[in-house]
Amino acid sequence: MSEYVIEMCNITKKFPGIIANDNITLQLKKGEIHALLGENGAGKSTLMSVLFGLYQPEEGVIKKNGQEVRIKDPNDANALGIGMVHQHFKLVHNFSVLQNIILGVETVRGGFLKMDAAREKVMALSEQYGLKVDPDALIEDITVGMQQRVEILKMLYRDNEILIFDEPTAVLTPQEIEELMKIMKGLAAEGKSILFITHKLNEIKEVADRCTVLRKGKYIGTVNVADVSKEEMSEMMVGRKVSLNVEKDEAKPKDVVFEVEGLTVVNKEHGKKVVNEVSFQVRRGEIVCIAGIDGNGQSELVQAITGLIKADHGTVKLKGEDISHSSIRHRNTHGLGHIPEDRHKHGLVLDYPLSYNLVLQSYFEPEFCQGGFLKYDKINQYAEKLIKDYDIRSGQGGKTIARSMSGGNQQKAIVAREIDRNPDLLIAVQPTRGLDVGAIEYIHRQIVAERDKGKGVLLISLELDEVMNLSDRILVIYEGEIVADLDPKEVTIQELGLYMAGSKRKGAQ
């Protein structure tokens, strides 16, 4: 009997023009939590897809318990006891928890479902692994954390031995993450083997036994997590030293540049106040961060400030001017810079070339437009300048279609555009979402630089690390209300999590 429950030996998987996995070896011991670390595009997903039978590798073999196996499709994987919790859950929303768990492996007698046996098994499993769920609740009624438990139970119900977690913490609150970590440890203790895909070093440190690092499709190494520091792991991942903490001086806030008072947005569909009497100020030279769990009104707040949606009441003042009823164009040209939450939806016209996108907020200025005609030479010059100044990497310079650029460079283009317009207030909504460590570092530095130039910065983030590292002041939003005004130096992540979950409030107006 082999020491390893699953071995992927010398796997090579090529796609036209690219080697997604180049001679990668991954060995998973029974009962261990094994992290798979790498940046976006490092080949983690491809490797897991090979293991799950979605792709056939050109070279290399997969062994289960030392025996070579062929995995032609996900059914084979399932038969071998391999299960996966996908990043985006695959659940039927108007089915109950129990129905979702047995979906696809229903036992029937005479055409009728045998629900009782299934229920017993699910209850036993949830007891055994501490996965508390209500089997009769509908998926649409339970929290994201609960939904994840349902996904885990689905794997357990199918008697899977090898559990793959694909970026499981991306959607969870700190408390839920803590719960998940506990659950994972419990599963491992019960003899399950876990593959944990992530790029968050804290989590690896907390739960993983060993860690395999990939970079650009290549195998970099496998380490015992206990033996290495986070910095070492990130260096393996990125290929150079990166600073994980944002280096910044103490904020020197000056006069108030931006002011929101009593801002309220009512959702037209269900009539609830999604932004409820929000008031705050941002001063020049400070980064104010609005922290909160996704869906607590951050998007609506920002959209009301930037004019994308109409506020029901309340005022927004920029440099003392009431812009509550101004057009979007007016706001944009009078000192508001906005790095939007969704760079594909709002930030870029993906089918436009990079140069067009870089003037999306200024193409109408006399500098670029005369008599209704655009001055393409000027636009191109400007684009080249931004590309150079902000180190935006693209295949064909300004002519590159934005869609074909990587996420990090797309985001850099947006940041460049918004910062170069020299706004008085920069609103950055989740500016590093989905980016790799290098790009995150770069964007953080730019934001801090803006602050140091005396701009006000309003940061909206779901990433607690980012909130703690970057902000000079934290406002916590919960169900559309600001429930706390905190100093990042005086609050712990745990505490912050409690405010975000709505179980604590303080200091808010």
Place this chain on the structure above:
Amino acid sequence: MKNFNKITALLLSVGMIGSLAACGGGAAQTSTPPASGAPVSSGEPSGVTEDSAGNILAADGSFEIAMITDKGDINDKSFNQGTWEGIKNYCSENGKTCKYYKPAAATTDDYVTSMEQAIKDGAKVVVTPGFLFEEPVYLVQDQYPDVKFILIDGNPHNADSSDYKTADNTVGILFSEEQVGYLAGYAAVKDGYTKLGFMGGMAVPAVVRYGYGYVQGADAAAAELGETVEMNYYYTGDFAATPEAQTMAAGWYTSGTEVIFGCGGSVGNSVMAAAEASSGKVIGVDVDQSSESDTVISSAMKGLSSAVEQMLDHYYNDSFPGGQNLTLGAADNAVELPMATSKWNNFTQEDYDTLFSKLASGEITLKKDTDAEIPTDLGCANVTLNYIAE
């Protein structure tokens, strides 16, 4: 929507080709294997074959008679089809060859283009059904003096109708539709119907003539019987079967109308559908429509195919009436009610013959489309006309 049309066209065409192929196959059994298609006439020298489109061609693909279609297709159950059937009938019986062309659009230029194409392909006689060909024939007739033109339902003239000219190589044919309209109206009233309807298609001259004759016939019969009859009179403005036309016809039947003269393309089909639902009666038009619905009690026929056959016969017997504009009516046996298939209760063959001979001899003269602006101007005292303007 376009795609839908195209796809429909595709399916239809595929179906059509299938059926055509089947026809060819069926005919082929009766003869020696030909190069393509099958011989049409066993009595004639071999080599005359019918191709996939229904053209009758010589072995080398040549032909002598060409027809250009008007708006609509060769199988429109109306003008194009009637004319084409006459041509084909003549060809089958006399071993002649014919072919039809469909222009790209209904413009004078497009008609001219198709006529020239036909002539270029070797046509010696060009048959053009419909008044829309008046101008194209006017333009082309002088350029091709060796080609004969048969213009049905019109007389050649120029664009603004300032010059009418029928060249020596052209014959223009009109019909006395008013005479057969008269027969129908007369017969209906004689037969005991007192509430009549006329539903015309577009108010083109031929349709108007049918209508006016119908009113006058009803009037004459009513006068003889010493009563007055009621008549609804309407042009739908379209040659298509539309729900509107059907609704209106149904309304007429509901309010007491007993028989409607459905006059113009597929309008008659709308009337028949309404009649079937309301147990009303219908008088058909142009051809014997008794087979299309049991509600058809008679049809006001004009001898399209026979007129074409006559002209072709004249051509091949060197008696082509070039330069003439003919108006064919009862005297020429070019109009009739098909008494054999008619369902009259009181109106007898004898009545019909008497009346017909009066029309043929000129004893009865009728007002035509050019004599009255609207039917109420016809001065028919025994018909209470309810003229519904378009």
Place this chain on the structure above:
Amino acid sequence: MKEKRLGNPLQHTGVQNVLAALIAILIGMLVGFVILLITDSSMALKGLGAIMTGGVQDMKNVGQVLYYATPLIMTGLSVGFAKRTGLFNIGGPGQFMMGAFAAVYVGVKWTFLPGGIHCLVAILAACLMGALWGVVPGLLKAYCNINEVITCIMMNYIGMSTSNVLIRAYIFDRTKNQSLRPVDGANLPKLGFDKIFVADVGTPSSVNAGILVAILLAIVVWVILSKTKLGYELKACGFNKDAAKYAGISEKRNVVLAMVIAGALSGIGGGLNYLAGAGTGIAVGSELAQQGFDGIAVALLGMSNPIAIIFTGILMAYLTVGGLAMQSYGFVSQIISIITSVIVYFAAFILFFSQIIGKLGKRGGKNDANANADQTPPAPPVQTEKGGDAQ
């Protein structure tokens, strides 16, 4: 990396699109040929030859191609322009009919206008009327968020019926059940085309100044779309209306404007068609103007590129003339409808074809991941790592 970009023409999107369109046409012709074979195998080759060469059989046919192409280019531009701004203008038939009515009305009634001006005013009237028919769906889309496809279809029927009513009321030729024809002074000038495009014997083609107007307008549309601020905004709305809104572009205004322009283009198409002096009035009937729908095919095949639309419009017209020529060999002209429909059908696969061509072009040049917007998850884009290296 630079030399690689120049190296392979298959990587150029323009080349890909042209090739893809050609593939669509080729498949259409092949299917057509198969149908010809089934119909009458002995004549199939001749029939195919007629389709291919009918349009250049003689100078008249060349002229006819340009004549038939004129309205198709206009409706194609209309659909293509709207497409580029994110709207599906299926209202071409209504706009076309109303434009035609306006032009013919002016052409018949306003005889006080002098020769040259008369025709310009008639076209202008067509333009305005088409724009009016376009603005309604535009306004409903912008301010009531009603799908323009539905309103456009409704406007088609309203346009058809309205033009029927108006023709009957003002410019009716009851003996032909169609509108009167515009007076000669209102017709588009022939510009000597009637001397050039003549059959070997006899009559000239119907081609006239309209084709030049259509080409000119195609160029104008191209300039608007690719050179102006308006075009920038319209396309931004078309590609991503959220981003356009974010950038302060008034999406509502652009939707209305786009539909107005699209409607005007179709309307002009109707005007040009009936001011051609080809000898017809507007038929009164219950059929929607086919040219309006054909515009969709023309735009689709031309990938909504105004310059390409000139050529696809001419191509469609060429096939029409080819279909007529085919009748000389005893084929019904409906076969040409089948062929064009197959071409249009495969035109819908143009994107697919151009991707395949792109992939073929990529084979061998493996580092050119940038050239293709391939976002399939299995192939991690190389440049992510490059971005990561950014300092």
